[in-house]
Each structure stands twice: as C-alpha cells, then as structure tokens.
Amino acid sequence: MKTDGTVGGDWLEHPGTQTLMQALEGAGHIALFVGGCVRNALLGEPVGDVDISTDATPETVSDIAEAAGFKPVPTGIDHGTVTVVVQGKPHEVTTFRRDVETDGRRAVVAFSSRIEEDAQRRDFTMNALYADRHGRVIDPLGGLPDLQARRVRFVGDAETRIREDYLRILRFFRFHAAYGDPDGGIDTEGLAACAAFAPGLQAISRERITAELRKLLSARDPAPSVAAMAQSGVLSVILPGADPRALAPLVHLDAAEPPRWLRRLSVVGGDTDRLRLSKAEARDLAALRSALGSLDTPAALGWHLGTALATDAVLARAACFETPPPPGWTAEIRRGAQARFPVTAADLMPDLQGEALGTRLKSLEAQWLATNLTATREALLKGT
Numbered sequence: 444m445k446t447d448g449t450v451g452g453d454w455l456e457h458p459g460t461q462t463l464m465q466a467l468e469g470a471g472h473i474a475l476f477v478g479g480c481v482r483n484a485l486l487g488e489p490v491g492d493v494d495i496s497t498d499a500t501p502e503t504v505s506d507i508a509e510a511a512g513f514k515p516v517p518t519g520i521d522h523g524t525v526t527v528v529v530q531g532k533p534h535e536v537t538t539f540r541r542d543v544e545t546d547g548r549r550a551v552v553a554f555s556s557r558i559e560e561d562a563q564r565r566d567f568t569m570n571a572l573y574a575d576r577h578g579r580v581i582d583p584l585g586g587l588p589d590l591q592a593r594r595v596r597f598v599g600d601a602e603t604r605i606r607e608d609y610l611r612i613l614r615f616f617r618f619h620a621a622y623g624d625p626d627g628g629i630d631t632e633g634l635a636a637c638a639a640f641a642p643g644l645q646a647i648s649r650e651r652i653t654a655e656l657r658k659l660l661s662a663r664d665p666a667p668s669v670a671a672m673a674q675s676g677v678l679s680v681i682l683p684g685a686d687p688r689a690l691a692p693l694v695h696l697d698a699a700e701p702p703r704w705l706r707r708l709s710v711v712g713g714d715t716d717r718l719r720l721s722k723a724e725a726r727d728l729a730a731l732r733s734a735l736g737s738l739d740t741p742a743a744l745g746w747h748l749g750t751a752l753a754t755d756a757v758l759a760r761a762a763c764f765e766t767p768p769p770p771g772w773t774a775e776i777r778r779g780a781q782a783r784f785p786v787t788a789a790d791l792m793p794d795l796q797g798e799a800l801g802t803r804l805k806s807l808e809a810q811w812l813a814t815n816l817t818a819t820r821e822a823l824l825k826g827t
C-alpha cells in the first residue's frame with residue numbers, strides 16, 4: 444500500500460476531472476475525491492468510478508459545471524448528488540451531508556459544510572478517505588491504519604451504524620471479501636453487530652440486496668465472507684436454505700477463470716425470492732441448477748448451454764461433488780458448443796409431420812447426446 448500520504452493515477456490526472464475540480468475550487472469551494480477511488484488508489488487496485496465530495500450545494504455544483512461548459516445531471520438530488528460528465532467521463536459530485544433521520548432503509552440528509560460530518564455518515568473507515576486534486580490524502584477519522592491493516596471497520600459504533608441502514612451488513616461482508624486481510628480475519632465487533640441485526644435486512648429492497656450480493660460474489664475469494672455470513676445468520680435472511688460449503692472448493696477450482704457471480708450463487712443454493720435477478724440471470728441460474736443435478740457430459744453441457752455457462756456448470760458440479768472436472772473438459776465443452784446435430788426435419792419428412800416430427804427429433808437428439816455427440820446421421824436414422 445502507498446504510505447506517503449498521496450495518491451495518483453490516470454483517474455486523478457484526467458484533464459476533464461482536473462478541470463471540474465478546479466472549477467469548483469475557483470468558485471471558492473472545497474472539492475475532494477472520496478470513497479472507492481481514494482481507497483483503491485492507496486491499495487494499488489484499479490479505480491472504477493470517481494466520486495467527488497464538496498461543500499457546494501447541488502444547485503451551485505450544477506451552476507458551476509454549466510458555466511464550465513459541462514452537462515450536470517441531477518441523478519440523486521435527494522441525496523445531493525449531481526453527475527457531471529466531462530469528456531465522456533461521469534463524475535458523481537455529492538454535497539457534504541449529515542444524517543438527520545434514519546429508519547434503517549433510507550436517510551433524510553441535510554447538507555453540511557464540514558468534511559468531518561460527511562466522513563461520520565460513511566460506512567467504513569477505509570471508505571471515509573479523501574484526497575484533493577493534487578492527490579494529497581485527507582483522513583478525518585483515522586481510516587489509514589485500518590486500510591493498511593486491511594481491516595473493514597465501521598465508522599463509530601457498529602450497531603448504531605447498522606440500525607441506520609441495514610444494507611451496511613452486506614457491505615461489511617462485501618468489503619471484507621474485496622479488501623479485508625484473509626489471514627487477519629473479520630472484525631469481531633462488526634461481525635457481532637451484523638449477527639445481532641441480521642433480520643433487519645428484510646426491510647431492505649431486493650434491488651439493493653442483489654446489487655451488494657452480486658459484487659460480493661464477484662470478489663476474487665468471497666468464501667471466508669460467505670462462511671461468516673452463514674455463521675452469523677445473515678446468509679439465511681437473504682438466501683433461505685443456502686449452504687456455503689461448496690463455495691471454497693469452487694473458488695479453488697475457478698481461480699483461473701473470470702469470477703462469475705452466478706456460478707458462485709449456484710453452488711451456495713438457497714431460495715432466491717428475496718433477490719431481484721434480471722430475466723437473463725434467472726434463466727442462467729435455473730439452467731445451472733438443473734445442470735448441477737444432471738449427469739450431462741461436458742460436451743452435452745456445451746451443446747445445451749454454450750461455452751460460458753457450461754464452464755460454470757462443470758466447475759460448480761466439481762465443487763459440489765468434490766471431484767475434479769473430467770480430463771479434457773474445456774475442449775469437450777467447446778466441441779459440444781460448436782457441434783451440429785446431424786439430423787434435420789427434412790430427413791424425417793414426409794413420413795413424420797407436425798407434433799410427431801418434433802417428438803422424433805427430440806428423441807434422436809437425446810440418443811445423440813447419449814453417445815456424447817458422436818453418433819452419425821446414418822446411425823441415428825437407422826434406428827428410426
């Protein structure tokens with residue numbers, strides 16, 4: 444980790460970003476980078492979106508951005524967020540805030556001119572780090588030692604912070620999976636508070652829960668976090684009936700593959716009624732779960748599901764049954780994905796028509812799959 448009190452990188456030096464920061468400062472305001480960009484830059488991890496914190500009100504931010512020739516979009520006006528797109532790059536500019544009222548789901552916020560107040564309402568100390576446009580790090584709450592120790596720690600009292608927003612329970616496990624020290628273990632005070640208030644997650648919308656779970660399961664190794672979620676009773680609130688045991692073996696097997704969250708979700712199992720999956724995600728998850736219970740060969744899975752999902756299915760099955768994937772499985776999946784079923788409707792017509800034709804084609808396809816996609820057209824037709 445960088446320890447000289449500065450951050451840098453293309454994201455910070457981006458000319459559009461610098462122009463926006465200077466426009467805010469030129470109008471007499473504070474403008475600071477905050478959250479993920481500062482945290483990741485310090486850790487040497489890739490920086491995704493750039494969040495900027497300012498003492499200017501959203502109206503003022505919009506005026507300043509417009510005067511500088513940029514297009515401000517009021518994306519979260521209740522929360523004081525204006526998105527400013529500069530040279531194609533979006534920046535979320537949010538006015539310093541303090542919470543006025545919270546009910547565990549949403550907060551009524553008031554704007555503030557003090558960075559300390561803004562830092563106090565953030566979730567974890569490692570997420571309450573700021574940097575000015577020169578890259579000088581500002582640490583109002585002493586988050587740097589926690590970041591250095593890779594310790595995900597709530598800002599202030601963990602129980603109080605969770606009761607303000609129960610989603611923070613999932614964020615705790617998500618940030619631990621992404622940035623926590625795998626050997627140091629999870630923060631015990633935070634974990635105890637998550638366990639105590641796990642049922643509160645029922646009040647959180649399915650969209651917010653799913654967004655966090657998606658990110659958590661996309662981490663390089665979410666297994667220790669998910670195991671801790673199971674032990675603390677959090678997992679069964681969002682995924683009733685889930686079992687985390689196959690996740691660690693899966694992570695071990697899928698280290699060489701890009702992490703795919705649905706693959707991980709398929710081995711954890713559980714009822715997904717409390718999630719909001721997209722149509723494509725729900726379809727893929729159903730296909731994976733059915734593949735997990737089938738004896739289809741890798742080639743047959745490639746034929747049914749295509750390369751990416753079949754890869755997920757073979758890895759997930761290996762993890763669940765604690766057997767390594769069969770030799771040559773990746774080539775077999777590719778062979779299946781590229782195979783062409785050798786019989787066509789024309790081969791069976793005019794003897795068969797309509798429904799009977801469809802039924803026969805299906806049964807021939809099943810026979811072909813039973814030969815691991817090797818039977819020829821002639822062999823299949825001879826049997827009819």
Ligand code: ATP
Pocket residue numbers: 477478479480491492494564565566567570571608610611614658
């Ligand atoms: P990444 O975008 O890489 O996942 P991030 O830290 O930018 O990580 P976001 O969800 O984009 O995470 O949130 C941006 C910042 O806003 C966080 O770093 C944190 O300071 C604050 N924040 C977000 N959600 C909450 C919340 N539920 N409670 C308190 N603070 C939050």
Ligand code: MG
Pocket residue numbers: 478479491492494
């Ligand atoms: Mg972010």
